[in-house]
Structure formats: C-alpha cells, structure tokens
Amino acid sequence: MDHKLIDVAKRSGVSPATVSRVLNNSSLVTKKTTERVMKAVEELNYYPNAAAKHLRSQRTRTIGVIVQDINVAYFAEIIKGVQNTAYTLGYKVIICDADNNPEKERDYLGLLMNRTVDALILASSSLGDEVLIELADKGQCIGLIGRRIAHDNIPCCLTDNVQFSSDVVNHLLDNGHRHIAYINGYPDVMDSYERLEGYMKALKERMVPFRPELIENGNFSEEGGYEAFKRLILKGIPFTAVYAANDEMALGVSKACRELGIAIPHKMAIVGVDNNRITQYIIPSLSTVNQPKFQLGELLTIKLIGKLNDQPDDGERIMIVQSELVVRESSSRQAPD
C-alpha cells in the first residue's frame, strides 16, 4: 500500500536517482523523463517518506514557533505571520504552545537539538539569556520576538515600545491630563521596562514631573490591573488618566472604575496596549495601541529562512516595527479641571 521511491523508479524504468531529481526539481532531467516519472508517481499515489528525506538531507524545511499561550490573540497573530510567510517560502511550521509553563518551553528546545526543526522562533520567551546564547553558540538557528539579546547570531524582532508609549502619554497630555498613572506588566520583562521608559520620556519632554507613586504593577493580567488601580486610588493622590501596559490590565481598570462609580472618560481616561478585540466591544470602548503582530512573525521568519539558506544578510539583526495609537472613547475627552 505504501510505495517507495524505488517503486516509482521501477515503474517508470529509470533509476532512483532520477526519480529523486525529478521530485526535487533538479533541472538536469529531460522533460520526457520527468513526465514518465510523474506519471508513475500519480499511478502509485506515491508520497516521499519525510523521515528518510530528513535523515538523508539533514534538514527538515520546518521551523518551530514557541509561544507562551496560544489562546492569547497577540501570539495567535504572530503565528499567522510566521506560518503564512513560511508557507510561501516552502517551509512547514510546528507551533508549540508552552501553555504558560516555562518547563514546557524548555522541553520544546529539544526539537532543535534533535533536528526536528531547522530553526526556532521564540515569542516572548521566558528562558534565560544564557540558555539562548548557548544554543546560538552551538550553531542552532534561533530568533526572538519581543525580546532583545546581545548575540550576533540571534535576530530579534521587536515593536517600538518606547515610541508608542511616548505617543500614548503625549496623547493624554494633549488632552490636558497632568497626572497620569502607569500600570506595568511583569516587572522583569523587556516590554514592561521599555513601556515605562517611553512613559517617562514623554513626561520629561513635556516637562511634567514624574511621580513614582503613580506607578503600579499589574502583571499583564486583568485581575492585576484591577488591583493595581485600586491601590492607586487608595493612595489618595489625584490622577485623571491611566496608561496600562496591556489591554488585559486596562480591562481590569475599566472594571474597577465601573465598580467605584468613576466615569470613563469624564473622570478617568484609560489607554491600553494590544488592540485586543474586546476593547472595541466594551462600553466605553478602550483606546489602545495596535502592534503589527503579523509583521513581527513575518520579518523574523524571512530572516531566519534566509540564514538557513546562507543568503547574504543585508538588513539589521534587530528589527523594529512601528505601532499605532488607536484612540477610542476611553480617552476621547479633555481632562477634568
């Protein structure tokens, strides 16, 4: 029932080598021979055995993507970018859902080591720098999304966290807000750090004093944003706007406001990050930042596949893509006096 290459060879009266050449588009085969071989392939319903190909050729034309959580729209979009790009370049993609478990994430690195994939993309990886650098030093082909690392052989694709955060804060300042709280994500993550940086940068440029009391941590979760906002309120310091480092936390803030009877945007403006679909449906709709997630996956995939095929690498190792502020109801008004 399962035919092999040699069966095709016999049926078409040529050698296995020729069949292989036809199947791999080597140009050095007559049209006539090609046709004969293809006919036999059809008739036998032949499929090349992937394992044998991989073993012999020492490559799989497959790249892996490890994401924290496949349920999160941010990652799902990145996957689309990777998958579509890889598909057009003739590569397959293995998607690995670490399911918020760093141990699983580490497990998946084995796919590289045992040559199941030719390259690996890590989106918002929780792995330590040492691990990644060690892999790269061993000659493994890896790339990062949403993270930067100091190693010549690791391409990184990032969004302009500082820039868009600064845009967000400038937008709020333009609307007359002078006391803007910032709710941070996981404290040790680059995204959090850079977004804070953009926040501070904008304040500084507009000469609005930075007040550390207006910074709280929300761990990127709705619950975390909710609690962080309540802590801010309890401090008794006046503020009229919140910049949350992602939409989940912004949703938490929105919920807290509703419970506390604080009108949005009249008494409190909110801006998040990610352009989560919910931000459009909730009332009031939430302002946010739209990151080109698809593009993050796309650019890195092109780069990595280029590396795999020893293409001359023109571009930058660190690729930064632009994001866009999306103003909705939650920050559409002037600050209260």
Add this chain to the structure above:
Amino acid sequence: MDHKLIDVAKRSGVSPATVSRVLNNSSLVTKKTTERVMKAVEELNYYPNAAAKHLRSQRTRTIGVIVQDINVAYFAEIIKGVQNTAYTLGYKVIICDADNNPEKERDYLGLLMNRTVDALILASSSLGDEVLIELADKGQCIGLIGRRIAHDNIPCCLTDNVQFSSDVVNHLLDNGHRHIAYINGYPDVMDSYERLEGYMKALKERMVPFRPELIENGNFSEEGGYEAFKRLILKGIPFTAVYAANDEMALGVSKACRELGIAIPHKMAIVGVDNNRITQYIIPSLSTVNQPKFQLGELLTIKLIGKLNDQPDDGERIMIVQSELVVRESSSRQAPD
C-alpha cells in the same frame, strides 16, 4: 559538535544496541550499565536524531491537529485539550492552522501520507466525506471533532448540539417567548443542522408552531448575524427572541439591536453559542452555551493514541460531550406581552 548514538556507545564501552535500550527504557539493562550510558549521554550532551528514529521505527509519536483558524477561541481551546493530553501520554503535537483555506487544509493531509505524524485530528473539517473515508480505508489514523462520519475506523468527538439547542429554546419558552427566531451558521455544516434540529424539537415538544419565516442564515460571522437579523425585522413578523447558532452572530444581532433602538433583553432576548469571552464584557452581557472544548480534544486524543498502540477499544466510536447553558443579561427577562 553533534554526537551520535555510536559515540555514546564508544564512550561508555557498550554496544549501540545497549545505548538504544537504555534510551528507550527497555527494562533489560543492568542498573550499572544504564548509569554508565547516561553518564556518557550527559558528557557528550547527546540528543537522538529524530529523523533516524522515525525512519527506523516507522513512527513519530506525533499527532497533528488541523484547525480552521487558530485565532478562534473555540479551536484554541481544543488544541489545548489535545496538546495537554498528548503531552502526558508522551506524544508531540503539530498544530496546523488552515487559516480558513480549504486548500491548505488539504495540503496538511500530506503530513499523514509522508509519515510526519502518526495520526491526524481534524476539527470542524471542510473536507468532503470521500476524502476522509479514503484516508481511513488506506489505514491512516484520523479522528474528527465536531463532525460525524459513517466509517468504523474514524472516531468522532462531538457536542450535544440537539440537546443544548433544545435547552436554549426551552429556556426562552420558559421566559414566555413564543416567537423565537433562529439564525443558522453555514447551511451545509453538521453543527448548523443539528442546532436547527434542537430548536425544532423544543418547539414541537412544547407545542409551539414552527414558522420557517423565522429562520435565517448568518454563516457563523458577526456580519452575517447582523444582516440576518435585519432581514428578519424587515419581514415584519413579530418575534421577541433570537437564538443564534454561535456567539459571533449573536454579537451581530446585538449590534443591530443597538442601531435599531431595540432594547435587550426587554424587547428582544438573545442567546448564542460558544461562550466567547466577549459575551461577558459586552453590555448587556450575552447568554450563551458553554461547550467543553478542552474535553473534545482530550477525549479524541486519548482514543487515537489508544488506537496507535493497539489498545483494546472499549468505548464508543462516537463520543458526545455535554454542554451547558449560561444565562446572562440578554435573556434574563420575561418576554414582553
């Protein structure tokens, strides 16, 4: 840099066969030998070559899942169920995002044919019955989620569409609704058909006349639901409740009501299906049906891996899991008089 099994054998002073036995937990190795081998594995930082294993053993311990669209929460949850289960049973998972493209879906079947995966799970597949039956007849191991097929070798995991749809309609009838519209999904899909069946069944049992004019099609999309609702209104037939075959369409109905100034739930009750996260955030929140998506993936995965290992198959080929009606604001009131 890359060591092979034979290197480990040499270093530990045993034969390749023994190393293989140690690595694959064959019990017939002394503890002492095992330790020596493992030491060499450590020292050499040895990783077995997957392609060679696959080629030699004729299996990959990998199962594939093909989903229509990885962005859709319904599928993401199913994937979690498959992945977690496979993981604990020592299987890897390849996730394939067909990206709403039937051609890609068909492409992915090649993974089975070329032995990249041992089994394939198709969630809400758009493939024709013939294709699936042909695969199964060839001895390929496949399983379906959200679809039924007449073939002894294809296990299917489904939700109780008829049952929960009947529950939905009974709930609306209990609230005094007598004119309940139904918005269907893709007309040729089993889910649509069975949900319609449940709707009709409940009406019949409660002796409420079925009116075909109250049925419209919305293709499972928000836009489709929106348009379908408008068509229903234009007909001028009075109705006070809508059962939409999924939440996307229910969102469309909700939007249309807002635009037309129809108060929910006072003038119009709405119930959807899927327990999409947005249904909780929108105002008014939407009643829906919570399907055990994780379980769908879990059950089928257990079944398929069992088949791969020739375990005696006790259970049913067709596995049906129970769903639960979640009543929220959009259907929380008595029908208007």
Add this chain to the structure above:
DNA sequence: CTGAAAGCGCTAACAC
C-alpha cells in the same frame, strides 16, 4: 542527462 552505490543515525531481530 542518467545510473550505481554509499551511507545518513537509529532500532530490532537474532545470536551469544
């Protein structure tokens, strides 16, 4: 342009 043949790295008979 085509064929012969070696061998990718591993496992599973089969011996001992």
Add this chain to the structure above:
DNA sequence: GTGTTAGCGCTTTCAG
C-alpha cells in the same frame, strides 16, 4: 544482559 548486523527510504557524489 549485551553485542552484531541488516536495513528503514532517501539523496548525492562520482562515473559514464
């Protein structure tokens, strides 16, 4: 318990 060895199905030199 452990070793020897054939061979999984393919690609790729090297000849011709």
